[in-house]
Structure formats: structure tokens, C-alpha cells
Amino acid sequence: MDLIRKHEVWTVFVEEGYSQRSLQSIACESGAKIETLDTLEVGESEAGAYLKRMRHNLEILQNE
DSSP states (O other): OHHHHHTTOOEEEEETTSOOHHHHHHHHHHOOEEEEEOOSSSSOOSTTHHHHHHHHHHHHHHTO
């Protein structure tokens, strides 16, 4: 928690498909919020899906 506060971490990231349980306690104690990023390992496979999902990840990162 000291490092999170020292480095002013306001967001912690979790990979899509994984439990947020461990991060919830960190976020609660530090005041950070949780955001989910798509790892692109599973999901849509049609043309353009990769770029769509990467753009979504980028939007999340830009808002932090």
C-alpha cells in the first residue's frame, strides 16, 4: 500500500476473465479504482475485431 500511495496509483488493472476479488481490497484501501483490460486471447475473431478491442483498451488507458 505504501508504494501505491507513494507513486500515486489511481487505477489498478485486471485482465478480462479473472477475478477482481484481490484487487477490490487494494482498491478499497488505497482509493484506486479497478479497470478491466482485454488481453485479446479469446473473443471475437471476425475482421476488425483486433483493432476494435485494442481501441477499447486504449480508451480505458487514456482515461486514466
